[in-house]
Amino acid sequence: MRARGVRVDRRRFLATSVTSFAAIVSGGCDRFSASPTFREFLAGAEGLNQRVQRALLWRGALAREYTPADISPNFRANGSQDAYNLPAGYVEQADKGFLEWHLQVDGLVTKPASFTLADLRALPARTQITRHDCVEGWSCIGEWTGPQLATILDRVGLRPDARFVVFHCADELPRYVDGSHAFYESIDLIDAYHPQTILAYEMNGVPLPVAHGAPLRLRVERQLGYKMAKFLTRIEVVNRVDHIGRGGGGTWADDGYEWYAGI
Amino acid sequence: MAAHSSARPHAWRWIHRYPAVVRVSHWANVLCVVVLLMSGLQIFNAHPALYWGEDSDFERPLVSIYWASGPDGRPTGITNILGRRFDTTGVLGWSWINGRPVQRAFPAWLTIPSAQDLATGRVWHLFFAWLFAINGLVYIGHSIVTGRFRRDLLPTRAELGRIGATLRQHLMLRFHQHTERYNVIQGLTYVVVIVVLAPIAVLTGLTMSPAIVAAAPWLLDVFGGRQSARTIHFVATWMFVLFAAMHVAMVLTTGFVKNMRSMITGWYRVSE
Numbered sequence: 001m002r003a004r005g006v007r008v009d010r011r012r013f014l015a016t017s018v019t020s021f022a023a024i025v026s027g028g029c030d031r032f033s034a035s036p037t038f039r040e041f042l043a044g045a046e047g048l049n050q051r052v053q054r055a056l057l058w059r060g061a062l063a064r065e066y067t068p069a070d071i072s073p074n075f076r077a078n079g080s081q082d083a084y085n086l087p088a089g090y091v092e093q094a095d096k097g098f099l100e101w102h103l104q105v106d107g108l109v110t111k112p113a114s115f116t117l118a119d120l121r122a123l124p125a126r127t128q129i130t131r132h133d134c135v136e137g138w139s140c141i142g143e144w145t146g147p148q149l150a151t152i153l154d155r156v157g158l159r160p161d162a163r164f165v166v167f168h169c170a171d172e173l174p175r176y177v178d179g180s181h182a183f184y185e186s187i188d189l190i191d192a193y194h195p196q197t198i199l200a201y202e203m204n205g206v207p208l209p210v211a212h213g214a215p216l217r218l219r220v221e222r223q224l225g226y227k228m229a230k231f232l233t234r235i236e237v238v239n240r241v242d243h244i245g246r247g248g249g250g251t252w253a254d255d256g257y258e259w260y261a262g263i
Numbered sequence: 264m265a266a267h268s269s270a271r272p273h274a275w276r277w278i279h280r281y282p283a284v285v286r287v288s289h290w291a292n293v294l295c296v297v298v299l300l301m302s303g304l305q306i307f308n309a310h311p312a313l314y315w316g317e318d319s320d321f322e323r324p325l326v327s328i329y330w331a332s333g334p335d336g337r338p339t340g341i342t343n344i345l346g347r348r349f350d351t352t353g354v355l356g357w358s359w360i361n362g363r364p365v366q367r368a369f370p371a372w373l374t375i376p377s378a379q380d381l382a383t384g385r386v387w388h389l390f391f392a393w394l395f396a397i398n399g400l401v402y403i404g405h406s407i408v409t410g411r412f413r414r415d416l417l418p419t420r421a422e423l424g425r426i427g428a429t430l431r432q433h434l435m436l437r438f439h440q441h442t443e444r445y446n447v448i449q450g451l452t453y454v455v456v457i458v459v460l461a462p463i464a465v466l467t468g469l470t471m472s473p474a475i476v477a478a479a480p481w482l483l484d485v486f487g488g489r490q491s492a493r494t495i496h497f498v499a500t501w502m503f504v505l506f507a508a509m510h511v512a513m514v515l516t517t518g519f520v521k522n523m524r525s526m527i528t529g530w531y532r533v534s535e
Contacts, residue, residue: 256382262474
């Protein structure tokens with residue numbers, strides 16, 4: 001019985017050693033994570049990822065496109081999905097086909113313009129079946145249709161000092177959470193002019209459902225899903241993004257996620 | 264380096280087993296693997312399910328960790344592996360933080376940071392992934408240039424011929440005194456970890472990047488899709504844990520002090 005007792009003790013000792021070691025590492029790292037300087041140091045890897053990926057990637061490299069047979073039967077929606085985080089009357093407007101909705105395009109452009117849904121549908125459209133990779137880890141494949149962002153930027157004409165394209169959204173989740181700016185996101189001109197960067201008004205052949213950002217959402221196929229802003233209301237061309245929201249360049253970036261979400 | 268001999272009756276000599284590059288890269292690797300494992304489990308917790316193929320079939324994950332109320336209303340943590348369900352309450356699915364039950368796949372003491380925080384987990388993981396890759400390249404480059412890889416790690420033909428006998432001795436837990444050379448099983452294990460496991464871990468990690476696979480779509484074909492790559496990445500993680508557990512057990516059982524001293528100072532003491 002003694003031998004057995006020793007064995008149990010040894011097993012317990014091993015288990016305790018492993019869990020204590022992990023807990024010390026985890027707790028120690030919590031202290032580091034709480035330090036803004038250290039976090040900024042670690043987050044330097046984001047800049048490295050962006051520079052290396054941009055250097056390695058041919059700028060026009062396309063994300064893989066799939067066949068209709070590959071479309072996921074159950075495409076998960078994430079973030080704001082219903083009336084709860086949307087302005088009053090938004091879902092009713094969706095039911096009527098967004099007749100009063102329009103997309104304002106302004107900022108560092110030569111000819112600011114406003115597009116109704118009919119205007120956007122009249123533009124040349126691109127249809128692409130692509131994989132949507134969520135930062136959480138899952139992927140879904142869907143078909144998206146809409147004009148290339150480049151078409152719209154060419155219509156309004158960029159001024160020479162333009163550097164980023166900011167997407168303002170109807171989604172008010174961040175306003176409810178911390179009273180900040182409504183949901184926004186931004187990309188640079190490399191992604192803005194990428195052929196697969198489109199403003200999608202259709203998903204899987206039907207008008208974009210509210211859960212996926214009706215009536216218009218951004219698709220930036222070489223980045224993670226959280227960059228693909230939903231419920232678009234305004235596109236603003238800017239030179240810098242640090243005066244918008246909390247200055248991170250997007251609601252998720254303000255929340256600690258990478259602005260460049262290529263990995 | 265010349266071997267020092269001692270005047271004492273029980274003579275031993277010192278051999279210089281590990282050059283500085285190997286020692287530094289070894290300890291840097293320990294740090295990287297621990298942080299990558301624990302921050303990786305934090306990232307996994309954001310969607311604790313694994314799939315095969317390009318996309319996620321949410322109804323049929325290969326592996327999933329979730330929580331439910333048991334028949335008596337008590338919280339239950341459940342781990343599903345290929346359709347078989349295991350009650351893992353206390354560790355996986357439901358665990359306790361300061362006496363309070365919390366719904367999470369891997370417990371707080373195994374993740375970086377301890378609280379559920381995907382953004383911070385990613386910051387840690389992506390930083391140490393760079394360190395792991397650069398450190399690995401320096402180590403492999405050094406081993407090849409100095410001939411260490413061929414001389415010390417790759418087994419000779421004669422050793423491969425004796426692999427059955429060596430394996431039998433290992434299974435009987437009879438280990439030879441470590442000397443200048445790794446035995447064939449040790450050497451092969453290191454080679455597999457360095458040449459197969461580590462590159463697979465790095466490449467499946469890169470395959471999860473939408474930017475990387477736009478530039479190198481063949482990665483998706485090699486690993487059978489983005490979700491397959493994620494699953495392989497997870498399995499590779501636990502292969503590293505298995506390797507580390509065996510490695511630490513061997514270090515402990517074959518002379519802990521001598522082994523640690525040699526990986527810190529480079530010098531290993533051999534009895535004459």
